Amino acid sequence: MANTYLTRTPTTENINKLTLSCWVKRGSISNNSQRIFSNSSSEYLFYRFDSNEKFRFTIVVDGSETTLRTERVFRDTSAWYNIVVRWDTTQSTEADRIQIWVNGVRETSFSLATYPALNSTSDMFNNGTPFEIGRYDDGNSEYFNGSLSYLICCSGYAYDASYFGSTDSTTGEWKINTSPSVTYGTNGFFILKNGNSVTDQSGNGNNFTVGGGTLTNTEDCPSNVFATLNPLLIGSYATLSNGNNTITGTSSSNNSHRPATLQVGTSGKYYYEVKVTSNESGSGSEYSQDGIVPNAEVIQQGDGNGAAGFYPKLYFDCQGKVERSNLGTGLSDLTGLTSVGSTGIKMFAIDMDNGAIYIGANGTWLNNGSAVGVPTSGASKTGAMWSFTPSDYPNIAICSSAYYGSVTNYNFGNGYFGTSAVASAGTNASSNGIFEYDVPTGYTALSTKGLNL
Numbered sequence: 001m002a003n004t005y006l007t008r009t010p011t012t013e014n015i016n017k018l019t020l021s022c023w024v025k026r027g028s029i030s031n032n033s034q035r036i037f038s039n040s041s042s043e044y045l046f047y048r049f050d051s052n053e054k055f056r057f058t059i060v061v062d063g064s065e066t067t068l069r070t071e072r073v074f075r076d077t078s079a080w081y082n083i084v085v086r087w088d089t090t091q092s093t094e095a096d097r098i099q100i101w102v103n104g105v106r107e108t109s110f111s112l113a114t115y116p117a118l119n120s121t122s123d124m125f126n127n128g129t130p131f132e133i134g135r136y137d138d139g140n141s142e143y144f145n146g147s148l149s150y151l152i153c154c155s156g157y158a159y160d161a162s163y164f165g166s167t168d169s170t171t172g173e174w175k176i177n178t179s180p181s182v183t184y185g186t187n188g189f190f191i192l193k194n195g196n197s198v199t200d201q202s203g204n205g206n207n208f209t210v211g212g213g214t215l216t217n218t219e220d221c222p223s224n225v226f227a228t229l230n231p232l233l234i235g236s237y238a239t240l241s242n243g244n245n246t247i248t249g250t251s252s253s254n255n256s257h258r259p260a261t262l263q264v265g266t267s268g269k270y271y272y273e274v275k276v277t278s279n280e281s282g283s284g285s286e287y288s289q290d291g292i293v294p295n296a297e298v299i300q301q302g303d304g305n306g307a308a309g310f311y312p313k314l315y316f317d318c319q320g321k322v323e324r325s326n327l328g329t330g331l332s333d334l335t336g337l338t339s340v341g342s343t344g345i346k347m348f349a350i351d352m353d354n355g356a357i358y359i360g361a362n363g364t365w366l367n368n369g370s371a372v373g374v375p376t377s378g379a380s381k382t383g384a385m386w387s388f389t390p391s392d393y394p395n396i397a398i399c400s401s402a403y404y405g406s407v408t409n410y411n412f413g414n415g416y417f418g419t420s421a422v423a424s425a426g427t428n429a430s431s432n433g434i435f436e437y438d439v440p441t442g443y444t445a446l447s448t449k450g451l452n453l
Helices: 375-380
Strands: 005-008 013-015 017-026 034-039 045-049 054-061 064-073 081-088 098-102 110-114 122-125 131-133 146-155 165-167 174-176 189-191 209-212 238-241 246-249 256-259 269-278 289-293 314-317 322-324 345-351 356-361 397-402 407-411
Touching (some): 054 122, 238 256, 246 397, 289 345, 314 356
Antiparallel strands (some): 005 209, 013 122, 017 146, 054 064, 081 098, 146 189, 165 174, 238 246, 246 407, 256 397, 269 345, 269 407, 289 314, 314 322, 345 356
8 A cells, every 4th residue: 555545534432342354465574663553542543563573453541552562573475464453341351351363363472462451441433533544644654565455343342353254174274254244333344345445335334535645456365365576575776566566676786686476386377467667767787677587596586786686587678678598508599579669568478387488568479580479379389488398497487677767567467557457458268367468368367366277
C-alpha cells in the first residue's frame, strides 16, 4: 500500500472486547514501524509491525497503555500472514486478556507484555477521531508497505483465530474462512474481501474511503501467492514499489540485480510480461536488463559489477534489444535481434518441460535468427531464444537489473503495470493470472497455484 491509506470516522462506543483479523503480506523490511490499524483518540489503538520487525498490539485502557509485542520477527516478504488479535478484559487470567494468533497458532513468547485490568474498558472508538488503515493517522507517517486482505473488526466481541481460518488436513496450511460466523458490533467491519473494495461486507455499512494514494487490486492472495521482485535483495542501488512489481534504479554508476521471489519449477510452462515506463539517464557503461538467470548464478546477489550480481544471461536491454550472454558451451551470443523499442511490453515464455525460452514483444513472438518463436511447439523448440536440457538447469531464475533512472514494471499475473491495469486482458486457458496478451496454450502464471498445475 506504501503511501496509501483508508479512513473512516466511527461512532462513539465504549467496549471491553475487540477482535481484529487480517491477512498481510509485507512489501519491505525497512527497520521502521509500519501500521495496519491505527487511531489516535485519547484511548488509542495500534496494530503494527515495529522497527524490529516484530508484531505489536497496543491499546490504551482507562488511561493506561497495554501492549503485547512478539518475540518472533516477521521477515518473509513472500508469505501471507493471518494475524488475529483478541482483546477481552473480562478474562479472569491476566495473560488471556490480550491474545495474538499467527496462522492459527497462538503466540506465547513476548518481548514486551503489559495487560489491562479486569473488566476495564476503552473508548478507542471515539466519534470525530478517524480510524485508519495503512498509516499512523496522527503523524501522517509509518505507512504500511505491502498487501492486505480480509480485514475484519468485531467491536464488543472476542473471537480466536478458528473463526477466521482453518488448517488444511492435507497440506497443513492455514486457509481463509471466507465467510466467518461472527457478530461485528456497532463499529465492526469486513473490507478488502476478494478485491480492493472498501465497501463494508459485514452488513453494518461501515464503509471506508481511500484517504490517499492508490489502492490497487492484486491477484496475489493467501491462497495463491504470485512471484514478485525480491525486496530482501534490493540493496542500495534500486527501490521497489507497487507490491514489489516495479523496480526503479537509483545509482548512476552501478546496476542493481534482483531476482524474483519464486523460481520456475523443474517442470511446467510459465509466462510473464515486463513494461519499461522510464529509461535510464546519466552516463556510464551500465544499463538495465530484464531476463533470465541460469542456475549457475542463482546463489549470487547484490549490487554493482562484481561477482556478487544476479546478471541476466538472456535478456532485453534498455533499448529493447534481445541479447544472450555465454549460455553454455558452444552457444554464441545473440545480439542485435529485432528491437521492440524501449517502452513496449515484453513477453517471456519459459518451457521447463522441453527446455526452451521464448521472447516476444507487443503481442508477437520474436525471430531467433532462424525461425519465429512458437512457444507451443513442444520438443521441436521452434524459434526458441535459448534451448537447453532441463535437468542441466533446474533452478532458472527471473531477474531484473536496474540502472539510474530506469523504471520497469513486472506483470507476473496481477494484471497491472505499476498502478495501471492492462489495457485489454488476453486469453488465459489456465485461468491463473491476468495478462495484456494471450498466454500460450499450456502456460500459466508463476505463482504457487501455477507451480502445482
